[in-house]
Amino acid sequence: MHPAFSLIIFSSVSGVGFGLMAMLGIAAALEAAPSSSLLALLGGMAALGLAAVGLLASVFHLRRPERAWRAFSEWRSSWLSREGWLAVATMAVFFVFALTWAITGRAPQVLGIASAALAVATVFCTAMIYAQLRTVPRWHTPLTPLAFVLIALATGALALASVLAWFAEGRGAASVALVFLVLAAAAKVAWFAHARGATLERAGASIEAATGLVGRGAAKLFEAPHTGSNYLMHEMVYVVGRRRASALRKVAAVLGVLVPLVLLLATVAGLLPVKLLGVALLIQLLGIFAERWLFFAEAQHAVSAYYGHR
């Protein structure tokens, strides 16, 4: 699949935003949130801002963005539509939550629970846009939403810790971020294990199955329909970047997991000042970008079979 810049930004940045909302909500629910209007204001603005930037990026993916509003119509069947609704609902509820918190100085528990639940649901819907696609065997697994949600929570937790650091708390949040980072990494490892076996062949999308020419011998593409390129090849038969995949996988592992892990451990152990967690977040975000790029670029679509890929 073509790794569109807009979609990489969208899924990763909005993931941090919604993850942060979830973490703030959970903190409120557990009555662990400090009674700080400034924190509510900063955290709230950060979360909403990140989610908004992500969503805005996603609009750039549309060829007719002026019609984006129509995406709300098909929530009954479309994960994309559901995501739209949930994103708006999450941001609205979270806005009220954060505003209440900022005004009253106390994080409202129920609104916090609601925000957290909605935020997780939003990320889940985002992931389901991909996971629902049988056409992309790597994506078509419950591990995809699991990884998306855990990555959002991990980055959200780290974001929360980074913010909290300025309010002198933060080591606790860092521990939470550490736990979610390990969980997210585990989910992603499991996802990669799935992805390795998720071939076109297994999804019933071998060249032979795609053409109905089963049981006659191995088929290979003799001539593509056109000598030139086309939308399908650009969008779904994307193979350009795959040769850099192993390098990017290392980047994702090092920046997305290892470096934040070390920094978090060091922070929790008191070896590093918590105020440096913001740096860890930025590094982690770079790792997530790489992870998302791989998520798209390495994904083989069933249509590739028609273009001779196995």
Next chain:
Amino acid sequence: MTTLPPEPQKKLGLVIDLDTCVGCHACAVACKEWNTQGYGAPLSDQDPYGDDPSGTWLNRIHSYEVKPEAGPAQLIHFPRSCLHCDDAPCVTVCPTGASYKRAEDGIVLVNEDACMGCGLCAWACPYGAREMDGSAGVMKKCTLCVDRIDNENLPPEDREPACVRTCPTRARHFGDLNDPESDVSKLVAARGGVDLMPEQGTRPVNKYLPPRAREAAPFSASCDAGSATQEAPVPTGRLAWLDRALARLD
């Protein structure tokens, strides 16, 4: 609309005969020609006279080499377009309701006025049936020539998809695949028509008729040396048969 309608009474679709298709691209071009001026936005072309010409096509003809265990590879031409699936994933993923399956005859269409160009339906389709138009930014796909098949401005014999009308080897057939008595259903039954990628769970309406068995002379002369089994009935005397034949003439 994004939800699928109840099983339509009528399932219009194509039956494509891979035994007969010579890969001439006639159907693809006739489709482009009709549909660029038909339903919805034109099928635009980018850089049409330049370095990287591309365009929107609703039907594309691939060709494959299939290598049997013995003998040379067989060449099979394969037209690819929308299969108007019963369980069309392109419909259910659409967030705007632009993508829909007609309750009346099962044709999968895009209401281009509602399409925001997100491309998710193309991702959901395993068959590459949908192409985003490079100029209009809306999703284009085979409409089964919805503006031909019931068009009262066309003579009745022309009320069929442009690809079917033009196919020089008559490898394309159009009809109601839900009616077991229709010509297309009979053809599918007689020739063992197949679904493409059945494991994708799309339940396509269009069917492909597989190529019949082919022979190809092996190349290596030596592989047959000495194995000429069937001896021709040589009459005694080199042209004894000629004598007999000539005798019959008298």
Next chain:
Amino acid sequence: MLSRRVAKEPIVDPSPHVSDEIRKTTCYMCACRCGIDVHLVRDGEGALKVSHIEGNRDHPVNQGVLCAKGSSGLMQHRSPARLRAPLKRVGPRGSGEFEEITWEEALDMATTWLGRVRADDPKKLAFFTGRDQSQSFTSWWAQAFGTPNYAAHGGFCSVNMATAGIYTMGGAFWEFGAPDWENTKLFMIFGVAEDHDSNPIKLGLSRLKARGVKVIGVNPVRTGYNAIADEWVGITPGTDGLFVLALIHELLRRGAVDVEYLVNFTNAGWLVIDAPGTAEHGLFARVDGEPEGAALVIDRRTGKPASADDPDVRADLQGEVRLADGRRARPVFALVAERYLDDSYAPEAVEARCGVSAKTIRRIAEELHSAAFDEPVVLDRPWTDWRGRRHDKMVGRPVSVHAMRGISAHSNGFQTARAIHLMQILLGSVETPGGFRFKPPYPKPAQAHPRPHAKCSPGEPLSGPHLGFPLGPEHLCINDDGSPRRIDKAFSWDAPLSAHGLMHMVIANAAAGDPYKIDTLFLYMANMAWNSSMNTSAVMEMLTRNDGDDYVIPHIIYSDAYSSEMVAFADLILPDTTYLERHDCISLLDRPICEPDMAADAIRWPVVEPDRDVRGFQSVLLDLGARLALPGFQDGNKPRYTDYADYMVRHLRRPGVGPLAGWRGDGEGAGRGEPNPDQLERYKENGGFFTSEVPEEAAYFKPWNAAYQDWAVTMGFYDAPQPYVFQLYLEPLAKFQRAAEGHGPVTPPASKAERILETFDPLPIWYAPFGDSAGEAFPLHAITQRPAAMYHSWGSQNAWLRQIHGENPLYVPDHVADEAGLADGDWAFVISPTGRIRVPIKRTGASNPNTLWTWNAIGKRKGAWALRDGAPETTRGFLLNHLIHELLPERGDGQRWSNSDPITGQAAWFDLRVRIEKAEPPPTGRSEPDGGHQASPVGEGPLNIAVDKGSL
């Protein structure tokens, strides 16, 4: 629930407006001439614009279907490469630098050049036309002008097939005949490209498929028709003749021969004189020894020689006889049997060479035998033969064959085509039910065609038609010293039976001044500077060669509708119209659109008027003819014809016979009749074409069928019945052999005698293609194939077609690729004795294992066809032509022979032998050699297209 959803479905108008008017004319996207319905819509100002094009359901050729080319006609009609006005060259040749001039200036210039040539020495004009379909008209112009140097492009296309067919059986493959699709039970197709008769063949194949009839495809490459053939024989190029002769060997062994057919309808019983060393050796024994007398046969009743024309005589097919003068003579069939039963034609003897196993050859022979004789087609249709004998049934041998370029484009193509015809005739499957059938005006034997003429004198028309069928050395177009009269050396000892001329030799010969220099080269619709020349680089050099004062070819006039490569190499451009803006007649005098059951012709007419300052070439030629005061082009001082449409209606070739056969005289005439001023209107009303059914009784056995012969006379194909018998044995070839031995007044030079003796065998033979002389250093074959969605170089200006074929990899068989270490996308050098190209490759497992191939004419010169310089056609696309030479390598005697069939002069494109080596990708990224660059006189095409009714 349902109703709610239905209510929510957008309303789709099921009956949108289709078009404002349909005009029916004839396609010209290739040579098939299908009928088309051109839909037109009115624009905002009320002008009619072409909207889309469909096949005409009533048309005899395509019956409503249309190929990719035809369906993209709109984009050809709108091509940015269309020329806009007459052009005068201002830069050097090849540069593409022109200035627009008026038609008056252009015609003045042409008239001045041509007038001088005509007054001085008419042969200094070489007028050759490419893929045009008005040869009866252009040849008439050239004849009136008086130059002997006229031909169309058949010499590099089809002449082997045409000549072999017409000499042997009075009709040929290509589009001049067709299998009896309804009745045939086995179909063999040899080397058929998808640009002639392609829709009829595709329709026919689908009918065979529906009936479960076996199709055997014989072709080194398994694409197109061969891909759907039930059996594919991936033969080694140039060995088809050997393969067929081995089939004949087997058929003879099996006795799978239709003896009655041979006795009645062929010269199988004719006696051949066996008197080696004499002038009559190998000629037919004739009544009273008269050269024009009837042939003698052995009368089965008496065992004595008797006239073949005596209706009571039944010829014996074997034995031998002493003639009255004591010489020995044997029936043709005895020679046939003796030759082909020889072990040298046994399957085992040929299998290695052909790349087809003996077992396969034997099995195919068995299938031919079985299809022809186990289930003959018997039609309850009485008929009468020309001897007056009544037959109560039509009995046919349902084996049909079709063949085209793959056979034709070899130096042994004439004899190979003859071999195929011999096989068909032995099986009794020509012009019988289930076999191969002629399309009117064929059958028409060689003797009913004219002889060639080439005698010219200043200011005078030529003595007769340029092209024809020599029946012996006396008909050659040579001077007393044996030198060729024609610039292309047609009808000389180089190519005695070159019935279509040798267009591929014109530029090379003119540049070399051999046999003489010319003043003006006048070309129409032939991309001779590029894909239509054998060696592209060399021809571009010849066209630009300057001997100090001037170009060696001082004037070049070219007419084309589009900015082709050839445009850049001409001095004066006469811009032609597109096919939707012009008049044309697809005439029975020329290459009509008949089907076996009907005579048919058709017109093109301007369904829209040109929006540029261009004129139909034929109208321009009429104008030039009048300005030059050519006989037949003027009435008094006025032009006789206002334009080509006027000519189509009023011209008479013979009394009552004009270019168009339909609605003559009072509107009822078919074939014959006075000109009818309403004729074109009647054509338009009828869909652009005219048909006249062949009477049922006349539908088969046409050469011998009295009903057909009478019908042909009423249609004006000829003025008296022309029955004849098929010529298994070709006496004219024997006459050339005798001349080569020194007999007779006209004899070849010693350098040519040996080759003529070897190749002019009166019975089909196989000899290795001359290209094989390249030797072991060039172990592979290289050929082109015609893509179904492209026609020569035309398609690259078509925004839709060029997306399909924008570049052409060289397809390399897997094992060759393995040996050379080549993977898909690699580059390779392909090297022939003539040159070297560097091109991208792709592997294939579906071709003959020793044959490289690519699609024809995809590569383009930078600047041509209104394409941008980086277009893939100019970067990765390439031509094989750079590897092919007009001449064969130098021989021991220092001579270089034309790379052509020695009998017909057909260009031997497919003889090419090469080797392949892996290459680094070229630093420029462009395939090599670089064809150079030309300025575009029409600019470049737009950056985006979105064709809808509003944008037309």
